[in-house]
């Protein structure tokens with residue numbers, strides 16, 4: 220038997236360990252086809268909170284009414300091992316039909332819709348309209364001192380628009396979260 | 408075969424169709440229609456437990472010892488919440504259960520009705536799947552689906568929550584035929600190319616080891632047969648987790664004993680030094696791996712598991728084969744036979760020589776005593792005196808559980824029922840009740856600790872009611888021994904709240920229940936006392952008064968590697984301060 224070591228060992232590498240280098244954190248978009256039955260969203264969300272995974276964005280809606288199928292699109296982040304584990308854990312849920320990692324397995328198109336409320340007078344209003352035009356945002360509500368813009372695009376584009384509106388009177392933002400689909404003729 | 412009947416009748420009918428002839432349960436307002444249906448038939452035998460947690464563990468014991476699905480029936484609210492520990496236990500240990508809970512009538516759900524609780528919400532995280540039955544039309548399908556989900560793939564507990572109005576409603580029942588689940592279809596056949604690759608890796612190995620687990624037991628007795636065959640063909644050494652004991656016979660010459668935190672020196676060193684690890688239905692639990700970054704650093708790893716999420720979860724492997732153990736091993740045995748590979752006999756011989764030097768450490772040895780009964784000795788005697796009988800062992804949780812795993816030797820699968828993943832004190836007695844229900848003629852022994860056994864002691868009543876001659880063999884050290892041991896190792900011997908104060912007189916307690924009580928504290932009288940217990944046709948509580956301060960060794964302290972074990976001999980060395988062995992980081996771990 221060796222004498223007990225005095226130096227504490229380095230922390231064990233675990234896919235969930237926060238000590239794991241931030242450098243290999245990746246963001247992935249997962250598309251999860253589920254039976255649209257009561258509680259299915261709670262199962263998916265509960266899995267993420269229970270196992271300590273991140274949810275950056277989550278959208279859900281029925282996609283095939285007759286077949287009771289819904290698509291849940293989840294943007295998550297973590298080291299590659301954790302992302303792989305998340306996929307397998309989702310597949311374990313009984314009402315889950317299929318999990319596709321759109322970031323690795325498909326060339327995906329991602330879109331999000333945002334509504335952005337801006338309040339201001341004079342030059343700020345002009346500037347807001349000018350920027351909205353550049354971003355192809357539409358005005359969907361207006362008063363003499365405010366606008367609500369509707370904007371679609373990928374998450375980065377929306378982030379950027381919101382940042383630009385901030386100094387000229389941003390009041391609040393409502394975003395749908397990401398919906399995604401693969402390119403080309405094949406389904407996800 | 409479709410018939411009109413009530414929801415309550417459908418429950419009983421489905422149990423019949425599923426061959427579930429034994430049901431553990433406890434009545435209440437929200438399941439009275441089902442109890443009425445049970446009253447009016449005689450196929451399903453209902454076992455009235457004394458606490459719903461007991462029903463869950465009894466169903467687990469029944470399931471694990473018989474290979475069937477365990478079934479329990481409880482009322483809404485407190486009945487359902489009392490099962491949560493048992494359901495979690497079954498989830499952690501992959502035990503197939505179907506738990507039927509009553510619920511308040513559909514129109515009252517959400518109104519904080521009497522004995523209402525959100526059963527599916529509460530049990531979502533401790534079941535493999537669960538259902539709230541909203542309409543009588545769904546009930547037959549859900550009942551059969553629940554058995555399918557519980558028993559296929561990686562087994563687990565399933566809850567069916569049935570509102571009282573659905574139990575009363577009338578509908579059309581149909582049998583389990585053609586239950587094809589639309590989404591849940593686990594892969595049972597392994598990928599042949601991968602299995603072939605595995606055989607090549609095995610043929611080339613110089614220092615191989617089989618690391619087997621509960622998945623072999625889950626897969627059924629054929630899996631154990633195939634495992635034995637594969638070990639014989641290859642001549643490789645084999646170790647198992649706590650959950651897999653019995654899949655390979657402890658008398659086999661390739662057997663290294665259990666591995667892990669309280670595993671043998673040879674098993675853990677073989678795991679650490681091997682060049683090829685073949686994991687079969689085992690999940691790289693932290694009790695096994697110890698310090699992850701020092702876990703078997705030089706080996707290639709093959710992992711056979713039916714659950715894709717088990718593969719690469721804690722330890723990255725080189726070759727993952729998804730499939731059922733029996734199916735994969737069948738292919739593996741066949742491929743090994745047909746390819747008749749040239750193994751490196753010289754290297755294997757060298758490897759066995761190395762293993763023999765580890766074996767010589769005799770890591771399970773302990774210092775015998777003439778004055779007091781050593782707990783290890785008690786298990787050894789129990790083993791010797793029961794090994795030729797048809798014996799099933801359950802345990803509670805603590806040191807006694809580990810001593811049982813080390814010193815009771817299992818030759819067959821399904822003979823060892825223990826709470827591994829959750830480590831639930833109070834598991835063993837109700838589990839023994841379940842085992843005895845499945846095997847009425849067998850000798851069923853709960854190897855218990857005096858603290859654990861009190862957690863579900865009320866199930867003695869159940870044992871007596873059904874004349875189940877279960878034997879409760881208590882290693883009474885007057886301590887929560889496992890807690891005391893950790894306090895000695897980690898907290899300077901400050902034994903905070905780990906002394907079992909005000910214990911009952913277990914002999915009188917046995918008598919109060921109508922069972923037989925036996926006490927023994929003299930090593931010389933131990934054999935006779937054990938024989939008296941075995942020969943009793945009744946339930947027995949055996950109060951085996953053992954050495955109080957004994958520690959369970961060997962032990963890999965938390966946060967240490969496999970080759971940094973503490974052995975009993977070391978702990979006896981005057982020079983080594985046992986409290987100093989575990990460092991600060993290790994103390995953070997459990």
Ligand SMILES: Cc1cc2nc3c(=O)[nH]c(=O)nc-3n(C[C@H](O)[C@H](O)[C@H](O)COP(=O)(O)OP(=O)(O)OC[C@H]3O[C@@H](n4cnc5c(N)ncnc54)[C@H](O)[C@@H]3O)c2cc1C
Nearest residue numbers: 620621622625648649667668669688690713732827828830
């Ligand atoms: C006080 C205490 C101390 C402990 N100390 C130890 C110790 O020293 N050593 C030890 O080994 N354990 C110990 N344990 C138990 C430990 O906590 C784990 O429960 C145990 O190690 C897990 O065993 P397993 O890996 O065989 O997995 P199980 O929990 O049995 O899981 C089975 C695995 O097999 C897979 N599987 C299931 N069915 C199939 C199938 N049909 N085909 C293929 N794969 C399948 C599952 O997906 C899973 O990955 C201790 C527990 C307690 C309470």
Ligand SMILES: Cc1ncc(C[n+]2csc(CCOP(=O)(O)OP(=O)(O)O)c2C)c(N)n1
Nearest residue numbers: 805806807832856857858859886887888889
């Ligand atoms: C329900 C539950 N509570 C607490 C624990 C923590 N725990 C693990 S072992 C143990 C002591 C068990 O004492 P005893 O049954 O006397 O067994 P011994 O270790 O003395 O053999 C405790 C409290 C547990 N495993 N389960």
Ligand SMILES: [Mg+2]
Nearest residue numbers: 856857886888
């Ligand atoms: Mg004790």
